[in-house]
Amino acid sequence: MLKRDFYLRDGNIVARDLLGKILVHNTPEGRFSGMIVETEAYLGMNDLASHAANRKLTDRTRIQFGMGGYSYVYLIYGMHYCFNIVTNIMDRPEAVLIRALQPVDGIEEMLKKRKCKRVEDTCNGPGKLCTALNITNEEYGKDLCGSDLFLEDGNVYLKEEIGVSPRINIDYAGESKDLLWRYYVKNNKYVSKVHKSYASDLTLADL
DNA sequence: TGACCGATGAAT
DNA sequence: TTCATCGGTCAT
Numbered sequence: 001m002l003k004r005d006f007y008l009r010d011g012n013i014v015a016r017d018l019l020g021k022i023l024v025h026n027t028p029e030g031r032f033s034g035m036i037v038e039t040e041a042y043l044g045m046n047d048l049a050s051h052a053a054n055r056k057l058t059d060r061t062r063i064q065f066g067m068g069g070y071s072y073v074y075l076i077y078g079m080h081y082c083f084n085i086v087t088n089i090m091d092r093p094e095a096v097l098i099r100a101l102q103p104v105d106g107i108e109e110m111l112k113k114r115k116c117k118r119v120e121d122t123c124n125g126p127g128k129l130c131t132a133l134n135i136t137n138e139e140y141g142k143d144l145c146g147s148d149l150f151l152e153d154g155n156v157y158l159k160e161e162i163g164v165s166p167r168i169n170i171d172y173a174g175e176s177k178d179l180l181w182r183y184y185v186k187n188n189k190y191v192s193k194v195h196k197s198y199a200s201d202l203t204l205a206d207l
Numbered sequence: 208t209g210a211c212c213g214a215t216g217a218a219t
Numbered sequence: 220t221t222c223a224t225c226g227g228t229c230a231t
Contacts, residue, residue: 040214049214051227060227078225080215097214127215137226169214 002151007068007144011087011094014068015041016183016204018085018096019162020155022104025133026148030109032133034101034123035154038184038191040167042084044093047181049173052093063141064093071142071149073135080127083135085144099126099168099182101133102190125192159204161186168194180207 002021007014016039024033044052044064051074052061063072064086072084072095084095101123103110110122110132123129130136135149142149164180171177184191186203 042214051214058228074214075226077213077215077223078227079223082214084214095214099214125216167214172213 001145002153004067004069004145006151007085007087008089009068009087011041011043011096012181014085014087015039015096015181016162018098018151019183019185020157022152022154023098023101023133024105024150024152025135025139027134029134030106032106032110033104034129034133034190035104036098036100037102037188038098038100039182040097040099041087041181041183042095042097042167046176047173047179048176049167049170049179050093050095052095055093057093061093064095065091068094069144071139071144073130073137073140075137076127081130081136082126083130083133083139097126098129100124100184100190100192101129102188103132106133120189124190157185162204163200164202164204164207165200168192 018036018039021036042050044050052064067090068087070086072086084097087094114122114132122132144150163184163186165182166178167182
């Protein structure tokens with residue numbers, strides 16, 4: 001299991017290092033897991049796209065002000081949950097949104113819960129993977145160094161294999177909207193479907 | 208207390 | 220490209 005130290009770093013570093021790691025959720029209905037293939041960093045101190053932009057403290061963002069390695073879950077569009085991992089030390093409100101997984105454990109159950117046929121459609125979006133892994137507001141604030149929701153080592157990718165792009169659906173974020181804070185495994189079919197304007201050949205090796 | 212809006216997904 | 224849908228947020 002990944003230890004606290006992994007999370008107590010800059011959100012963009014953690015977002016990159018999370019690619020290839022295995023997200024595990026042990027539930028009464030069974031064990032669900034998947035390999036992270038797409039992430040986005042949201043850093044509250046100087047990022048207008050963050051819910052904690054300008055260090056905004058609300059009941060929702062509160063967990064981001066604590067230390068890294070905790071779960072930040074929120075409901076979006078009144079319908080879908082999104083799962084984030086809090087990063088950095090205490091009082092640095094940062095989180096990494098998990099946007100897509102390559103399913104590992106509990107695939108049959110995921111297909112059922114998601115009502116879809118193809119495995120690549122179960123976790124290729126932030127809302128979809130929460131449905132597939134049974135992640136809801138119940139998981140808000142959970143310690144990822146605990147035993148029911150945590151991460152494990154998996155694949156390690158080269159800089160050339162990690163694509164970078166602007167983050168998805170944050171046009172409202174003004175000067176922050178073009179930051180290249182989205183990271184994904186190139187040529188991996190489990191990455192979320194996004195508008196073609198995000199298509200880019202940039203990788204970490206180019207930065 | 209209520210108006211407004213969104214880090215999406217599915218259908219078209 | 221459209222739109223369903225409702226909790227969180229913030230101004231009253």
